[in-house]
Amino acid sequence: MFDFLGHYWPMFLQGTLQTLLISIIGVIIGFLVGLLMTLMRMSSVKPVSWIARIYVSIVRGTPSMIQVMLVYYFLSKTLPLPDVQVLGSGLDRIIPGALALGLNSGAYTSEIFRSGIISIPAGQTEAGLSLGMSQRQTMFSIILPQALRNTLPAMGNEFITLIKESSVLFYIGVQEVTAEALGVGGTLYNFIPPLLVAAAIYFVITQALSLLLNYMENKMSKKYTVAG
Amino acid sequence: MKLKKKLFAGLAVIALLAGGLAGCGKQSADNSVKKIEDKGTLTIGTSADFAPFEFPVMQNGKKVIKGYDIMVAQKIADSMGVKLKVENIEFPSLISELQNHKVDLVLAGMTKTKKREKAVDFSKPYYTESEKILVKKADANKYNNRADTKGANFGAQQSSTQETLGKSETDAHIVTESLTTGLTTDLKAGKLDGVILATTVAEQYVKKYPNEYAMAKYNMPVPKSLKYLNIAIPKNEPALKKKVNKEITHLQKTGQLDKMFKKAQQEQEKYGK
Numbered sequence: 001m002f003d004f005l006g007h008y009w010p011m012f013l014q015g016t017l018q019t020l021l022i023s024i025i026g027v028i029i030g031f032l033v034g035l036l037m038t039l040m041r042m043s044s045v046k047p048v049s050w051i052a053r054i055y056v057s058i059v060r061g062t063p064s065m066i067q068v069m070l071v072y073y074f075l076s077k078t079l080p081l082p083d084v085q086v087l088g089s090g091l092d093r094i095i096p097g098a099l100a101l102g103l104n105s106g107a108y109t110s111e112i113f114r115s116g117i118i119s120i121p122a123g124q125t126e127a128g129l130s131l132g133m134s135q136r137q138t139m140f141s142i143i144l145p146q147a148l149r150n151t152l153p154a155m156g157n158e159f160i161t162l163i164k165e166s167s168v169l170f171y172i173g174v175q176e177v178t179a180e181a182l183g184v185g186g187t188l189y190n191f192i193p194p195l196l197v198a199a200a201i202y203f204v205i206t207q208a209l210s211l212l213l214n215y216m217e218n219k220m221s222k223k224y225t226v227a228g
Numbered sequence: 229m230k231l232k233k234k235l236f237a238g239l240a241v242i243a244l245l246a247g248g249l250a251g252c253g254k255q256s257a258d259n260s261v262k263k264i265e266d267k268g269t270l271t272i273g274t275s276a277d278f279a280p281f282e283f284p285v286m287q288n289g290k291k292v293i294k295g296y297d298i299m300v301a302q303k304i305a306d307s308m309g310v311k312l313k314v315e316n317i318e319f320p321s322l323i324s325e326l327q328n329h330k331v332d333l334v335l336a337g338m339t340k341t342k343k344r345e346k347a348v349d350f351s352k353p354y355y356t357e358s359e360k361i362l363v364k365k366a367d368a369n370k371y372n373n374r375a376d377t378k379g380a381n382f383g384a385q386q387s388s389t390q391e392t393l394g395k396s397e398t399d400a401h402i403v404t405e406s407l408t409t410g411l412t413t414d415l416k417a418g419k420l421d422g423v424i425l426a427t428t429v430a431e432q433y434v435k436k437y438p439n440e441y442a443m444a445k446y447n448m449p450v451p452k453s454l455k456y457l458n459i460a461i462p463k464n465e466p467a468l469k470k471k472v473n474k475e476i477t478h479l480q481k482t483g484q485l486d487k488m489f490k491k492a493q494q495e496q497e498k499y500g501k
Binding site: 003004007008010011014069073076077088170171172173175179180182183184185186187188189190191192 | 273276277278279282283284285286289290291315316317318320321324325328330407409410413429432433436496499500501
C-alpha cells in the first residue's frame with residue numbers, strides 16, 4: 001500500500017520541510033503580534049486599545065484561507081518579492097503565506113496572553129506597586145512571567161492548530177506536505193495512502209512540539225515549587 | 229473536470245478587490261507576447277493532481293510535473309522561443325492568479341464556463357472530453373439508457389462537471405464527495421451504484437482494476453459548454469490569445485495533440501504504479 005514511498009519520499013520530505021519552515025515563521029510572527037496586541041489592548045489610551053480589539057475581531061471572524069489570499073494579492077501588487085525558489089516554492093509565495101499565518105495566529109495568541117494576564121490576581125499588581133515598582137516594572141517582572149507560564153498549554157494548542165492550518169497555503173501555490181500528498185494521489189489515482197502519510201507526518205510534528213512544550217512547562221514551574 | 233463554482237465566485241471577488249486596491253491603470257497597447265519573450269519564460273498555472281492532464285513524478289531524484297497540459301504548454305513555449313515554468317496551485321485559485329498576472333496562462337483541464345468567461349479569456353478547445361459512468365463489473369449491463377438509472381445512487385465529485393451532468397442527464401440520486409477516490413472506494417464497497425467520471429479517467433480505472441470495474445453502456449449527452457477544455461488567458465491580451473490559438477491549430481492539424489495525450493496516459497501508467 002505504501003510502495004510509492006520508495007519512489008516519492010523526496011517529495012514528502014521537501015513538503016515536510018516546507019510545512020516546518022512556514023509554521024516556524026508563522027509561530028514567531030504570531031507570538032510577537034499577539035504580545036503587541038495584548039499590550040495595546042490593555043493600554044490606557046483608548047484608540048490604541050480599540051485598534052487591538054478591532055484587529056482581533058476581524059481576524060478571528062474571517063476564514064484563514066481568505067486572509068491568506070488577501071495578504072498574498074495585496075503584497076504581490078505592492079511589494080516586488082523575489083521568486084527565488086526555497087524548498088520547491090518561490091519566496092514571493094512563501095513570505096506572504098507565512099506572514100498571513102502569523103497575522104492570523106497573532107489574534108488568537110493575543111487572547112491567550114490576555115487570559116493569562118487576567119488570571120494573575122490583582123493583589124500581585126498591588127504588591128508590586130506598593131513595593132515601589134513602576135507600572136511597567138510590575139508588568140514585565142511580576143505579571144508577564146507568571147502569565148506566560150499559565151498560558152503555555154493554550155499556546156501549545158494554538159501552535160499545533162497553526163501547523164495543521166498551514167495546509168491552506170496551497171491556495172497560493174506553496175508546496176507544503178498536503179499539496180505534495182494530493183499531487184502524488186493524483187498520479188497514483190489513489191489519494192488515501194498519500195494522505196495517510198501526510199497525516200502521519202503532521203502527527204509526528206505536533207507530538208514533537210507538545211513534548212517540547214511539556215518540557216518547557218516543567219522547567220518554568222520549577223521556580224514555583226517549594227524545594228525539599 | 230474540476231469546476232468548483234462557489235469557491236471560484238468568492239475568489240473572483242477577492243481578485244477584483246485586490247485589483248481595485250492597487251488601481252489598475254494599464255490601458256496601453258497589448259504587449260503580452262513581447263513581455264513573455266523579454267522575460268524568457270512562459271509561466272503557466274496548473275493544479276497537479278489530475279492525471280493524465282497534470283501530475284507530479286519523481287525523475288532522477290527531482291520532482292517534475294508532467295501530463296498532457298504540460299506538453300501542450302511546452303509546445304506553446306517552444307513556439308515563442310522561451311522556457312516553460314510550471315506553478316502548482318490549488319485549482320480554485322488559478323483564475324485569480326491569472327488575473328493578477330502571477331501566471332501567463334492556465335492549463336488545468338479547465339472548461340469554459342460563462343462565469344469564468346467574465347473573469348478571463350479562453351483559447352480555442354485543445355481537448356474534447358466525454359463522460360462515462362463507472363460501475364461494478366457485475367453491473368456492466370445494468371444501465372443502458374436514462375430510464376435504467378432511475379433509483380440508482382451515483383457519485384460525482386463535488387461542484388464538478390460530472391455533478392452538473394449527473395443531475396441533468398440521469399434520473400439517479402447524485403451523491404457528492406470532494407475526492408474522486410472516495411467515490412470509487414464507495415463503489416467498491418457497494419455503497420454507490422456508479423460514479424460519473426471523465427471518460428479518460430474512467431478508462432484508467434477499468435484498466436488498472438479490470439476485475440473490479442466496468443463502464444456502463446449509457447452514453448450521457450454532454451452539453452457543448454462542458455465538453456471542451458480550453459486554455460485560460462488574461463483578458464485584453466489578444467496577441468497572446470492569437471499566438472496560443474495558432475499553436476493549438478498547428479498541433480491539431482499535425483496530429484500531435486492526440487499523440488501527446490496517449491503519451492501522457494502512458495507516463496501516468498509508468499509512474500502511477
